[in-house]
Amino acid sequence: MRIVIIGAGQAAASMAARLRAGGHEGPLTIVGAEPVAPYQRPPLSKAYLLGDMGLDRLLLRSDDWWKDQGIELRLNERATAIDRAARLIATDHGSLPYDALALATGATPKRLPAGMGGELPGVHVIRSLSDVDALAPQLQAGRRLVVIGGGYIGLEAAAVARKLGLDVTLVEAAPRILGRVAAAETADMVREMHRSHGVRILEAAGIERITGTDHVTGVALQDGRNLPADVVITGIGVLPDVAIAHEAGIHIDNGIATDDRGRSSDPAIWAAGDCASFPWRGQRIRLESVGGAIDMGETVADNILGADRAYEPKPWFWSDQFDAKLQIAGLGTGHDRIVQRKGDGMHGGSVWYYHMDQLIAVDALNDARAYMIGKRLIEAGKSPDPELVVNAPDLKALL
Incomplete structure (x- = not known):
């Protein structure tokens, strides 16, 4: 059986390791658009951005491990289409056949609407290694940083920037930080911690636009205030990366819709990680977490090999700040x-x-x-x- 995994993040790495541990001896290929082998994402906005962790420690497995396991990594190669009838994947480098296909395409950062200045030099997002490599040199002591978005990514980036000596203002359009993911009591503790470290937090503050011509100069708020900025980070959430699945006619519902085994609407195609939604307690949810990527990736691997095991999430998350x-x-x-x-x-x-x-x-x-x-x-x-x-x-x- 030829198994192909599209995506080269935590879910893909966990799935591939489980497939080999579960006895799969046939061809196993991971197709990843980034030029590096699967790596951890959580440290990107924390230890890696701070300079306390290098790329060698980010990598989930060594080069030798992938070779020893006989797992083919096709890196810097983007999957562009799925021919479900022929069971063939097209990429920007060619094509490859599959008997079972797993989609672990992850998620992509939300961007500000066109015309709001999000495309200006000096405006950054945090999702991939290349994002952080572009951002890190800009975080120099004394510079003014505005973080747009009071979720975990925004708060983690604000904490790192303060530790590096930047002047930091965090802007949240909702009435409070962490509004979608945590109770007001948790937000109160986190807000007080940030303020004690010198982060200015502005809540219920809508963005009018990011200002500048050749480079960002500030952030204009809807109430008329203007926040001077040398660097801007937008952390306003992510969207599941479902484009290739949608174009192939696979059912989408808050992500690539799977059953409780991780199988999509096409019996030969599975999904796991941030891109996948699954039934849970009478609703359909996605888990944007390392734990979810690992557990669902391993469940899908077992089920590709015939286990017929339901995915039972045990959600856990963490965030390092200061x-x-x-x-x-x-x-x-x-x-x-x-x-x-x-x-x-x-x-x-x-x-x-x-x-x-x-x-x-x-x-x-x-x-x-x-x-x-x-x-x-x-x-x-x-x-x-x-x-x-x-x-x-x-x-x-x-x-």
Whole structure:
């Protein structure tokens, strides 16, 4: 059986490794548009951007490992079309046949609408290695940075820039930072931490346009204010990369729609990672996370080999900002109650999400114990009384 994976990120790497571990001895090819072997993305906006991690540590596997496993990496090669009837993939370098095809195409950064200045030199996004390699030399002490977007990527970039000595302003159009992904209580902790490090955070501040002619000079807000800027980072979210699937007639629904096995509307084509949506608790969701890419990639690999195993996500996320770590277990979507537990440090504590008395998620800032215990409780289906969470002298007793 000839297996081809389009995309060369975490999901693709995890899938390929699992296929070989599961006994697949036939041809196995990864087609990736970037010129480098599969690498970690989370450190790009943190340690790599800060200069604390080199490319060698970003790589998920060594060159020798790929060769030893007999996995063909076709890098710097973009898949352009899928001929489902012939089971053939066209690329900008040629074509290749498949018996089973897995799409791990990831996601692409959202861009500002045309005419808002997002194409000006000095405006950057953070998604790929090349994005960060272009940005890093611009982050010089004393320069003025405006970050557009108060999600995790924007906040991480703001933290790195402050550590490098830049003057940083973060602008969020919504009423508060982390509005789509975390409770107000978590946002309050993160906002206070950033402000204590000198980041100016402007919330409910819409962007009119980015100003400049040959290079960015500032960011004009809808309320008439103008923020001078030498560098701008836009972190306004991502979109699943579904173009090649859509053009091939594969069903799209908030990503490449799969069943609970990871199979698309074409029985010979599978999907995993940020590009894939799957059924979960009566809805269809995508998990933009390393954990999701690994788990779903491995599930798809098993099912290509005949396991017929349902994908059961166990969501977990993290974000490093300054010297703090925000760890998240579960998904807080649909919560109807929140309780907060104080941590030991100045910037720390945990937020516990409940839905109909069921514990569904925990956010923990600088509180690894709360994260680990919360994660174990969620995975075991246990829900301690919220008052106990707040008042228990030792969280371990909740187990």
